[in-house]
Amino acid sequence: MLRPYRELLRVPHLGLVMFLSVLGRVHALGTPLALTFLVVGWTGSYALAGLVIAALTVGNAVSGPWRGRLADRGSAPRVLVVSCLLYVTGLLLLMALPAWAWYAAPVLALLIGLSTPPVGPVSRAAYTRLAGDSTKASVFAAEATLFELAVMAGPVLASAMISLAGPRAALALMAALALASVLSLAAALRRAGLGEPGPVAGGGPGRRGSVLALPGLTPALLAATLLAMGFTSVNLAVVAVGRELGQPVVAGALVAVWAVGSLVGGLIAGGRAGTPRYVLRVALLAAGVIVLVPALPPVAEASPVLIGVLLAVGGLAISPAIAASNQRLGEVAPEGRAAEAFGWLVTFTTTGSTLAAPAAGWLLDTVGPAAAVGGAAAAAVLAILFATLSARRSR
Known part of the structure; x- marks a missing residue:
C-alpha cells in the first residue's frame, strides 16, 4: 500500500510543495475563529461577527477565479507573494483596529478575502505539472488526507492563542503563519522550475473562452459544491446533537471521529494503484451520509456511540471522494489553466457552504438533526448525478 507514496516522494520537489501547500492553508482555517472572538469582544454581537465573516468569505469566493487566472498567465510565485503581503497587511490593520471603529471591520474583511493567497489552486495546478500519470492519484489523495490535519x-492554534493572549494575538499568529508558509511555498515553486506559466500561457486554443465551458468541468464543480453543502450540514447537525445532549464535548469528539475516518480513508485510497473511480467514490460518500439519518433525532434517540461509529465508517469515503474530485478537475482543465479551474472550485464550494449553513440551521430549528443530515444526503445524491454527467462529458 505504501508503494505509491514512495513513488510520490521520489518525484523532485513534489513532497515539499505538497507539505507547504497544506501548511499554507492552516491560517485561513484559524482566522475566522480569531476574527469572531475579536468582533464579539468589540460589539457583544454574534450577528455582527457573522457579518464580518461573511464579508471575508464573499471576498475569497469572488476572487478565486481571477487569482487562479493570474497565476496561470503570469508567475504563480509572484501572485502568491503579492497576495500574501496584502493579506497579512489587512490582518494587521484589523488587529490594530480600535473597538470604536468596528464598523470598518466588514470592509477590511472583504479586502482580506479578496487578497487571500491562492495556495490551493496554485499548488494543485503545480501537481498536474510535477506528477506523472502514475502518481497523480496518490498526490491528490495525499493532499486531501493532509488537508484534514490542516482543518483541525x-x-x-487559533483557540489556544485566544485562551493564552486574546483574539488580537491569535490574528497576529495567523498572519505570521501565512507569511512564513506562503512565501516558503513561492520559493519552493521557483526552485521546482514553476516560476513561469505553463506551455499554453501565451495563447492557443486552450487559452480562449471561459474555462467553465470545457466539457465536464462545470458538472464536476457542481458535484463538489453539493458535497461541500453536505459537509456543512452534517457538521452543524453533529454540533446540534451535542447541544441536545447537554454535552458540547460530545460534538467535538464526533467531529474528530469523522475527521479520523477521513484520514484513514485517504491513506488507504492513496495507496491503491490506478485511476480512482470518481463516480463510485462520490456514491460511497453519499451512502455514508444516508445511513446516518435514521440514527439522529427526532427519528431515533441520540446515541453518541452509534453516531460515532457511523461517522467513522462514513468518514472513510470523504478524503477519497475529495481526491477524486480534485483529480477530475485537474484532468478536465487544459494545460496552463488548472489554477483558474481550481480557483472556480474555491468560488463554487465556498458559495455552497455559505448557502447550506442557513438552510441546515432552519431544518435543525424546525425538525431536528435528522432533517439537516437528510438535506445533506439529498445534496450528495445530486452530486452523484453531476459526477456521472462530468465523467460522460469529459469522455
Whole structure:
C-alpha cells in the first residue's frame, strides 16, 4: 500500500510543495475563529461577527477565479507573494483596529478575502505539472488526507492563542503563519522550475473562452459544491446533537471521529494503484451520509456511540471522494489553466457552504438533526448525478 507514496516522494520537489501547500492553508482555517472572538469582544454581537465573516468569505469566493487566472498567465510565485503581503497587511490593520471603529471591520474583511493567497489552486495546478500519470492519484489523495490535519490545526492554534493572549494575538499568529508558509511555498515553486506559466500561457486554443465551458468541468464543480453543502450540514447537525445532549464535548469528539475516518480513508485510497473511480467514490460518500439519518433525532434517540461509529465508517469515503474530485478537475482543465479551474472550485464550494449553513440551521430549528443530515444526503445524491454527467462529458 505504501508503494505509491514512495513513488510520490521520489518525484523532485513534489513532497515539499505538497507539505507547504497544506501548511499554507492552516491560517485561513484559524482566522475566522480569531476574527469572531475579536468582533464579539468589540460589539457583544454574534450577528455582527457573522457579518464580518461573511464579508471575508464573499471576498475569497469572488476572487478565486481571477487569482487562479493570474497565476496561470503570469508567475504563480509572484501572485502568491503579492497576495500574501496584502493579506497579512489587512490582518494587521484589523488587529490594530480600535473597538470604536468596528464598523470598518466588514470592509477590511472583504479586502482580506479578496487578497487571500491562492495556495490551493496554485499548488494543485503545480501537481498536474510535477506528477506523472502514475502518481497523480496518490498526490491528490495525499493532499486531501493532509488537508484534514490542516482543518483541525487551524482552529486549534487559533483557540489556544485566544485562551493564552486574546483574539488580537491569535490574528497576529495567523498572519505570521501565512507569511512564513506562503512565501516558503513561492520559493519552493521557483526552485521546482514553476516560476513561469505553463506551455499554453501565451495563447492557443486552450487559452480562449471561459474555462467553465470545457466539457465536464462545470458538472464536476457542481458535484463538489453539493458535497461541500453536505459537509456543512452534517457538521452543524453533529454540533446540534451535542447541544441536545447537554454535552458540547460530545460534538467535538464526533467531529474528530469523522475527521479520523477521513484520514484513514485517504491513506488507504492513496495507496491503491490506478485511476480512482470518481463516480463510485462520490456514491460511497453519499451512502455514508444516508445511513446516518435514521440514527439522529427526532427519528431515533441520540446515541453518541452509534453516531460515532457511523461517522467513522462514513468518514472513510470523504478524503477519497475529495481526491477524486480534485483529480477530475485537474484532468478536465487544459494545460496552463488548472489554477483558474481550481480557483472556480474555491468560488463554487465556498458559495455552497455559505448557502447550506442557513438552510441546515432552519431544518435543525424546525425538525431536528435528522432533517439537516437528510438535506445533506439529498445534496450528495445530486452530486452523484453531476459526477456521472462530468465523467460522460469529459469522455
